[in-house]
Amino acid sequence: MENKLSVKELGKVGVLFGGRSAEREVSIMSGSGVLAALISKGVDAHAFDPGQQSLAELAEQKFDRVFIALHGRYGEDGTLQGALEQLGIPYTGSGTLASSLAMDKAMTKRIWLASGLSTPKFAMLADDSDWAAIAADLELPLIVKPAHEGSTMGLTKVTDVAQLPAAYKLAARFDSAVIAEQFIEGMELTCAVLGRDENAQAFPLIRIVAPDANYDYQNKYFTDDTKYFCPAGIPDEQEQEISAMVLASYRALGCRGWGRADVMVRATDNKPFLLEMNTSPGMTSHSLVPMAAKVAGLDYAELCLEIIRSAELDLHASSDWKP
Template sequence: MSAMVPVDPQAMGKVAVLMGGHSAERAVSLMSGQGVLAALLAQGVDAQAFDPAQRDLGDLKREGFDRAFINLHGRFGEDGTVQGALELMGIPYTGSGVLASSVAMDKIMTKRIWLAEGLSTPAWRQVDSVEQTIAALAELGAPMIVKPAREGSSLGLTKVTDAAQCAQAYALAARHDPEVLCEQFVAGDEVTCPVLGTGAQALALPVIHIVAPDGNYDYEHKYFTDDTHYIVPCDLPAGEEAVIQALVLKAFRTLGCRGWARADVMIDARTRQPYLLEINTSPGMTSHSLVPMSARATGMSYEQLCLQLLASASLDNPLPAHAGD
């Protein structure tokens, strides 16, 4: 990874650390936000917590915030909605812009784009009934993953092995999102790879091999237990890490992501073919989170990572200097 860019904390201005929000991932978002807030304050940044579930977003403009560090996860934070509001207010923010955030939040749209660009992702079916879920199982084979198309942190996800489980799996996913995705299960190694930067300057960080109890990397094992093992530098066969990093970089650029993101990948145990699952444009920053873990393997501390990300805050369409005069 290239050398970090020197950042003057005072030059960041008044910073809002957006956390909490209205999504099902509110609790995780608050943990991420508190970590980032403490890291920025420790480095002399004029940072303040800002919870859009408790305050009007318009306060960001009225109170003169210069930048926003987005720690919101899921709907109303990672899906382009908050990004659009910040664009209209002219407040630079961390992470991807409106379009990339919106597309990446929708796993079905993401898959369509990746496939169009020749990137590997597990076979899938979009379903809107229990009957279609059962039909998808017959087509894709067991086991199969059933999950909401626009939700994160494995919320609403079920691994089904027979048709009798499809009704409950569909109901759980549909409770989170009317768009339900059935996905072919890939048996093998689960890995994740963060990206920092934008465009040609974007760089893939070290790949992390995730070893969860019984291969079940669910919400609890992601955030609230110490049972999951994270291997970084990873223990993959020679050459595989570079292949995955190249795949993830292409996936990142194909969607037009910027600033940072983290892509999740499954490696088929038999063929060693990597398959892209999804990309997170507002990754977690908790004590269990993966981007800080990967950055640490390059010598970048949590505090340095937060400051670098803050410095990358930008807008899709900066307003002309005379706008509003």
């Protein structure tokens, strides 16, 4: 990493976790792990829950930097990042715009497509959508999910056109924007990234094998039935191609600090498709970024240190601004 601050130079660190999103439970698990890891390294780290404490209280803490271990809305979507910019507190992960873009699955896809990157076909859904036309265009099975949620919240695999209205209603409980996406059958991979711009580096790919190919919320966080393979066990040339695609997708969105992209490789022709970018990935005992980092030679605590060292602001020159 470029910025090798000592533990002392990190100053007072806030670990932000909990929050108000549907992923609060997972965020608490992630943040608790990060907090313990940083303390074990001698960092002056303190817990802060934006779901129960106000921005005024955050300002009063006088943190020198913060580790964002929040997932989903109000933590991963650019809103908190904007508040931290106003407060002048450097934070981990992507900036305000990149966080907002990556949280919006439709905008992410539009940017990737404009950049020549492969991602499944999609359509936005509404109450009056022509379900038959959507099924004909995207083909069955297809995936319906909220456009601004993570951890497979509100997601349905639709195998019959008659299931579309109910799938839409479920996703709409989580978000006013709902997306239908072409289903890619094949190998599921994920790729973690650390760094920014041309210095961003991809960790070894992880291949995910979930029960009945159903990598849902329960199988992500609360069971040991899902199998993970890192190294992924694919040809080196294929791994390099997918890693390069992920790095291009990360840069296209303007991401920085760290992130994780999910990828499907179509069984019929081995073509990789980008699914989504996570700008505040999980850091639980089941999480994928620590798993890949370990294979790359970075243990959990060292990974947390590298991430907090990368904390920064978008508006580097804000203190020099004059009306």
